[in-house]
Amino acid sequence: MPRQPTPAAADAPPVRIRRLGEYPTAPANVSALLTRLYAHRGDAAPAVSLEALLPAAGLHGIDAAAALLADQVQRGGRILVVGDYDADGATGSAVALLGLRALGAADVDHLTPSRFHHGYGLSPAVADAAAERRPDLIVTVDNGIASHAGVERAAAHGIPVLITDHHLPGAELPAAAAVVNPNQPGCGFASKHVAGCGVVFYLLAATRAELVRRGWLAAAGAAPARKAPSLASLLDLVALGTVADVVQLDRNNRILVEQGLRRIRAGACRPGLRALLEVAGCRVQDVTARDLGFAAGPRLNAAGRLDDMTLGVECLTTDDPVRAMRLAQRLHQLNGERRELEHGILDEATALVERMAAEQGEVPPVLCVHGPHWHEGVIGIVAARLRERWHRPTVVFADAGDGLLRGSARSTEGLHIRDAIDAVDKREPGLVTRFGGHAMAAGLSLAPALLADFRAALGAEIERQLGGAPTVREILSDGELPAPLLTLHTAAALRRAGPWGKGFAEPVFDGVFAVSHTSIAAERHLKLRVRLDGAPPLEAIGFHLAEHRGSVGEHVRLAYRLDINDYRGLQSPQLVLEHLEPVQ
Template structure:
């Protein structure tokens, strides 16, 4: 395991410790560049849609299709961002007056990722007047060529990095395409769809489209979908995304959310009135993603589209069952991946700065999670490969902060033309396809690309701490304030504290998780849980230094403060 170092955010030495939870929250915001005047996160603070390149052309296409009653076919992706974006596009366009909107989410197993010619052929059978991609398409050059040949216009909405060439689509809306001046480059795919709908509504309003018989919709009512997709896709929560997520969370807490989201929270055992971004990211998102990982995302999209609570709960229960199955597969694959890494070190070799792992029989829908787990443990970029049904290898790549893994794959592709069949993604996550006989050469080329940026050994894993939390603030009130003080996430991290505690009791739960009873230097005893830290049981005695988050534990109707451990080290 990579060595870990806890580093505190520098504090003003003249500033006394925070007196209460509210003052603590204000200081945490300030450390993250958030001014108090911005903290209401109202919709008025959103970046205007007018600066999105390609939006005028997109709106013209959509408005014409809506007025003519043409079939608009949404082509989504098979992850939570793609599912929420697809549901949003369908619901939003229908609310705006479109009479014929449907969707197609290609199976990752039958079609792979993105707008390929095969996907276009499958879509053409539905006789669409317009194809609208969601969370994909920016790399679909061949797919757009096929659509153009069939006479089907394509509107691409995406947020992934663009390559050197863009598809010849009728319109492209992507904040990361060259020449786009939109200030927030971190929109998720579902966020891009939301902006397209807002712009379309403005155009239709100007045309006099809405009336008493066709009322203008409040698109903010769909922000629960935007919040879920944004958090689940782990995009950076800049100010713009924080507004979208916070507004969505407020609607969920107020009971104004899709029945499918409410049902997913129910099967996850989460109270909608207290929902946080963490709940969306770690409880709802994985259950939604399970459909795309193990079968097809149609089940997930149908859950989000469903208006009937009982049916939504049935669909959510099916997704929960798939997620349990996914966990079992993940455990087996993760253990095998750990063995592969251990074999490298057991031979006396240094662990390379970038890891390419392949296991016979691995499930390609779960390989991305395994790559993330190995990345977290060894603090290295990781690509996990699995056999695809078409005879190729599909790789899921996950990166560490400061290393753009999509650009690294692109560098390998430029240096070794033909080695990679296709690829796409962004800085922290990417996907690629190889011929099996190319794996050895790709592994060497990838290691070299990583080594050029990170050196032979990645840096020590750093945990950035907000400092020591005074014992008087280790209470339920502070935990509640922090829990609802977000939304926290990538780029606006949930508060992490560190300090020394005396271990009163330590045990391992479910063979993996570390459960502690702790005594701070001054203050009442606390419970703590370290997920996946069971291997550190031997260190959990006497006085220890912990990096932790303060959270609320709910058990049998009782709410108590609890520490969620990120790291434990002995002080003796």
């Protein structure tokens, strides 16, 4: 399923196409093209081998964490996994549950906090709910690094906590029994961008090694009652969580994703993941990282946004294909409801930004908006849409129901949004109630009366960091694709050459094309028939670009991805437009 980019509006920042390299000659064949693409991304070849993964031993604290888990496995202790309500948290919880059971854990359960009743992470309320299940150990997945109060509450109940997380820590770590987080102080693990599901996958590998060392499991080749299981069967879920969380696809993450994609294409994936892809209309045998990010991921996320992510965890862990399909269909339905909510809130938020721009004479340096009836579950998506349209850091707030506003922030390249909020918090203590997150996304809470002050403070901090120059939306291009390579063969090779994603961007090309036909599809999408000298005519589609039809003349400059259009089993090359501009 191709991504549907948000169009540049008339009041959006200017767009600049910047080529990643200039060469005197065009690539002669697909092999030469791929060599050039990898070079543009700072790599010489695709990352595919599991043997090239970074060793688990590089994660600080993993030995102590593995020993804790091994103790519980051997004594038959009750382990409770506390995840997060997004796709990374759900896949990570599923990886933990399936992996621990495969290692021989007799009693493993999960508790996924509600976005609406508990909030994010291991809060005191979640620790109380966990205590009712009388676990011997709580294992957090994709959360916990900021859960000081929750860890203390669990300790008061006599329950140790093992934290696995990848979010940035504060000045002090919670007083947990063990912490595994590549971003904690003193951790030399080279892949700082590993997702939460990847962290727990590494912990399971270390726990398996510890159980082999203790003789509880046998190493490969031996034949006792308990054999060490292969954890590679979990990589389809690791791939989904890694892509859906939009973490940087460094070499280590690309290996994890590619290995997971290979399992999916071979039909060796979990029934729930297969069902999610099928209800989204994806061909499982041809699945790409884009399908995980824009088809399976949003449907899984819909549970945490509108309902209860327990639904998503159950979909990923069930062994029953019939039940998996039933759960996937429910997630598909929730995703449709999420889209409707999103569109309504986006229209209102867009009107607020336009009003602010009219009053101030320019678009503010940060877009910070709130609606009294907005749904908390979709404000992150709305923030991303506003950011795409105006290319400004954006924070969208909704009423949390506890007297506070809960905000979801999205950033632009070059601005670490979590650190910017931290700077505001240090400069004006008490303005922000709590916050956390990454470079490109963060969450926070504050009192409604402080919203205007926060907007001003964050805007000032962003201007300090970025300056007052107008923002330019930049499209990075791999250059012009020569006519002999505008083929179905090239499009298929590009699909196989990934996985592409954040930090290892899917190839975008640009060039000037002759236009022979224009039309509108579904009232919103622009369709073109174009031709490059020396090549047959090609179909091009610009999702949500219908408003640009009037500016298309006989020739047009396009920034595009070369993809495959699969219509009723007939495949043809297709240009998917990222940007177009008229040629005089």
